[in-house]
Amino acid sequence: MADKIADLSGDEREKRVAELKAKMQASAKKAKAAAPEGATPPTQTQPVAATAADAPKKPAAAVVELPAKGSSNGAPANGAAAAAAMAAALPVASPAPVFQEDSPEVKARKEMNRREFLTYAWGGALGLATLQAGVGLFFFMMPRFKAGEFGGVFFIGPESAMPATSASPEPNTDGKFWLVNTEEGGPKAIYMVCTHLGCLYKWEQANNRFECPCHGSKFTREGYYIEGPAPRSLDTFVVTIENGEVAVDTGKKELGAPAAESPAKIVPA
Numbered sequence: 001m002a003d004k005i006a007d008l009s010g011d012e013r014e015k016r017v018a019e020l021k022a023k024m025q026a027s028a029k030k031a032k033a034a035a036p037e038g039a040t041p042p043t044q045t046q047p048v049a050a051t052a053a054d055a056p057k058k059p060a061a062a063v064v065e066l067p068a069k070g071s072s073n074g075a076p077a078n079g080a081a082a083a084a085a086m087a088a089a090l091p092v093a094s095p096a097p098v099f100q101e102d103s104p105e106v107k108a109r110k111e112m113n114r115r116e117f118l119t120y121a122w123g124g125a126l127g128l129a130t131l132q133a134g135v136g137l138f139f140f141m142m143p144r145f146k147a148g149e150f151g152g153v154f155f156i157g158p159e160s161a162m163p164a165t166s167a168s169p170e171p172n173t174d175g176k177f178w179l180v181n182t183e184e185g186g187p188k189a190i191y192m193v194c195t196h197l198g199c200l201y202k203w204e205q206a207n208n209r210f211e212c213p214c215h216g217s218k219f220t221r222e223g224y225y226i227e228g229p230a231p232r233s234l235d236t237f238v239v240t241i242e243n244g245e246v247a248v249d250t251g252k253k254e255l256g257a258p259a260a261e262s263p264a265k266i267v268p269a
């Protein structure tokens, strides 16, 4: 019964103890009334169970010894003392753990941390995906040309094999350039397209110059603007010497200087 009482909640346990106390007080009164007057009851200690029904099964902790009237220590046996002794013998239940709910501030802080984490995670994933797409697009769009095709590098031959500086320009139709050898700058690769509106100009040997059939722009053998509606001198490709060989990179074009800056420009009188 002690274990059962211990399992009870506070109010129920107090109620149960009060019942036991009342029973024991009633038992004590009965015993006192049944004893012959003047007789001295035998001195004994008797186990008192929490309840009569539970007595045979009770563990030692549930049994309280009550001194009878006239006992060796002389203390009166009464129900109040027995109840107090029994209450003291009852195991005290440890308080159950209390669940404490987070305050609104703590909840808000936890929620904010979770949101921040998700925001950063999504931002990082999105940035990474964008970077990958950008790199892939760059390599997809980047032109790739083989040597010997327009947009790539053309190897003309040894530097010593270049035409004379007085020779006529040599056309390279695959590379779309005129190759000339100049005294001031060495070999030049002049783009075959007119700088005015894109016509293909021609070399006029009789006049020793380039002339555009579309609108009459004219250029020197070295590609400098002479006259006409063209806004600048002829464009050229980058020429380099690689291992003694002249190389023309048709993927790297240099725009001609403005017509007004051309040293060959004819100034109207």
Ligand code: FES
Pocket: 194, 195, 196, 197, 198, 199, 212, 213, 214, 215, 216, 217, 228, 229, 230
């Ligand atoms: Fe050459 Fe107009 S396109 S002058």
